[in-house]
Amino acid sequence: MAHPFPSCRPIPLAAAALTLAACGVGAPSQPLNPPVPSPSAAEAPSAFDDRSNGMVDDSTHQADQTAFDEVEEIADGLGPLYNAQSCRECHQNPTSGGPSQISELRVGHLGPDGQFRDADIPIARGAVVISGRTLVNDRAICPNAAFPDSEIQERVPDTETIRTTRLALNLLGDGLVEAVAEQTLIDLAREQRRATGGRIHGQVLRVPIVEAPGHTGIGRFGWKDQHASLLSFSGDAYLNEMGITSRLFPEEVTDLCNTVAEPNNTPDSTGIEDVDRFTRFVRATKAPARDRELAASPQAMRGSALFDSIGCPLCHVRTLTTAPAGTQINGGTFTIPPALGDKVFHPFGDFLLHDVGTGDGIAVAMAEHYGRKVYQVLWKELVRDSILHARNKVRTAPLWGVRLRPRLMHDAASLTLRDAILRHGGEAGAVTYRFTKLPRSGQQAIIEFLKSL
Ligand code: HEC
Numbered sequence: 480m481a482h483p484f485p486s487c488r489p490i491p492l493a494a495a496a497l498t499l500a501a502c503g504v505g506a507p508s509q510p511l512n513p514p515v516p517s518p519s520a521a522e523a524p525s526a527f528d529d530r531s532n533g534m535v536d537d538s539t540h541q542a543d544q545t546a547f548d549e550v551e552e553i554a555d556g557l558g559p560l561y562n563a564q565s566c567r568e569c570h571q572n573p574t575s576g577g578p579s580q581i582s583e584l585r586v587g588h589l590g591p592d593g594q595f596r597d598a599d600i601p602i603a604r605g606a607v608v609i610s611g612r613t614l615v616n617d618r619a620i621c622p623n624a625a626f627p628d629s630e631i632q633e634r635v636p637d638t639e640t641i642r643t644t645r646l647a648l649n650l651l652g653d654g655l656v657e658a659v660a661e662q663t664l665i666d667l668a669r670e671q672r673r674a675t676g677g678r679i680h681g682q683v684l685r686v687p688i689v690e691a692p693g694h695t696g697i698g699r700f701g702w703k704d705q706h707a708s709l710l711s712f713s714g715d716a717y718l719n720e721m722g723i724t725s726r727l728f729p730e731e732v733t734d735l736c737n738t739v740a741e742p743n744n745t746p747d748s749t750g751i752e753d754v755d756r757f758t759r760f761v762r763a764t765k766a767p768a769r770d771r772e773l774a775a776s777p778q779a780m781r782g783s784a785l786f787d788s789i790g791c792p793l794c795h796v797r798t799l800t801t802a803p804a805g806t807q808i809n810g811g812t813f814t815i816p817p818a819l820g821d822k823v824f825h826p827f828g829d830f831l832l833h834d835v836g837t838g839d840g841i842a843v844a845m846a847e848h849y850g851r852k853v854y855q856v857l858w859k860e861l862v863r864d865s866i867l868h869a870r871n872k873v874r875t876a877p878l879w880g881v882r883l884r885p886r887l888m889h890d891a892a893s894l895t896l897r898d899a900i901l902r903h904g905g906e907a908g909a910v911t912y913r914f915t916k917l918p919r920s921g922q923q924a925i926i927e928f929l930k931s932l
């Protein structure tokens with residue numbers, strides 16, 4: 480592996496701040512000031528116990544989980560194009576809301592101007608072209624008894640030359656992530672630049688809030704930071720993963736083979752829709768808990784200190800604090816409740832986009848993620864950030880719960896923690912170089928530490 484910064488030296492760890500070595504090139508080193516929790520902030524609960532974090536009572540949480548776990552059939556509105564029958568199918572390890580080994584397919588191509596274009600996928604023997612998306616659905620509801628001769632399966636055409644797989648993500652604790660103030664993320668990006676002379680420069684991406692037309696927020700969900708709001712993401716997933724429309728995404732991806740109305744996008748007896756239940760479920764989950772036994776082992780503790788001293792937390796930020804309860808977010812549509820406000824949590828991520836040399840080249844597909852209406856209104860304003868800058872960037876993978884993920888990185892192509900670390904180039908090149916310069920026992924200590932997360 481070629482390293483861009485061959486003259487790196489070991490760097491000291493100051494008590495409250497990280498110091499980056501002058502590493503071959505770039506500005507002189509500076510301390511990185513991690514965000515400081517406010518004195519009033521309390522530690523957020525963490526566990527895999529299927530109980531609410533306090534946002535709702537446990538019976539409401541369990542009812543919401545039942546909706547998240549529900550297996551949908553054609554009669555429920557499944558498809559016509561879909562990837563799986565329930566949210567749980569892809570978000571389950573070790574319990575509902577966790578990640579899984581399921582990955583999905585995304586493709587696109589470059590236009591004559593060299594700019595990224597969303598995929599055009601012909602289906603129905605070429606009669607219809609699905610456009611405005613990068614997702615390729617792996618399943619379709621027909622042919623079936625009602626449509627024995629229909630053929631609507633999506634497949635990757637030879638013309639879509641930019642291709643990747645993307646792993647399903649963890650959702651446990653994501654209510655905390657949603658409640659982090661925008662300014663916290665902006666400050667973090669600025670700090671990274673300052674501390675590393677611009678070498679590490681997380682990008683914040685402004686994205687539409689689907690439930691608040693005309694409003695944007697700083698993206699923090701998805702491998703590409705394509706959503707700021709869990710309600711927006713739930714609507715997006717219900718349509719694009721399962722083929723089920725909602726008030727947020729009222730249009731089917733295709734009407735071929737579609738016989739049923741969509742019974743899930745009407746409010747239930749408590750006045751809410753499925754997408755509201757999924758969202759409330761995710762918001763009320765507890766953060767992934769650490770392996771306390773391993774965390775207390777001498778090797779993991781040594782690894783923890785080395786993780787800090789070589790600069791991993793420049794991106795894998797240990798601790799973040801949410802905005803105070805009562806703060807309105809998502810274009811004023813959600814007020815942070817006491818269970819999520821002013822909470823300290825440990826995601827080991829910055830929720831910013833970086834180029835660490837692994838980018839899949841796929842830009843955020845506006846029509847797919849925000850609906851066709853938003854696409855028309857906001858395309859011009861957002862095209863610059865989302866397409867020109869972020870195409871080869873990936874959100875720092877939050878490392879909470881990483882011990883429960885046997886496949887790593889966005890494309891699941893790294894199967895060991897060491898391989899995942901050694902794949903980091905680009906903005907992370909200097910930090911990776913320092914990892915390779917540690918004695919083998921130091922490298923192993925960092926890996927033991929990761930296994931405690
Ligand atoms: C076929 C598998 C699959 C199904 C079904 C599925 N998801 Fe996902 N989910 C994914 C993948 C893959 C990602 C990462 C997508 C990306 O960024 O490219 C993801 C990401 C997410 C995220 C972002 C998490 C984060 O921290 O960034 C949320 C929220 C989410 N899904 C919610 C849902 C909900 C709610 C449902 C049910 C309506 C659902 N998903 C159904 C595969 C799935």
Ligand code: HEC
Binds near residue numbers: 790875876886
């Ligand atoms: C410049 C920012 C940056 C630095 C510095 C950095 N990482 Fe990462 N890390 C990322 C990004 C971005 C990803 C996701 C890359 C992808 O999926 O293609 C990632 C992914 C990972 C993963 C895979 C996690 C998963 O769930 O798939 C591990 C493990 C990891 N990093 C560990 C480390 C360690 C250990 C260090 C220090 C030696 C480090 N990283 C330094 C940005 C960084």
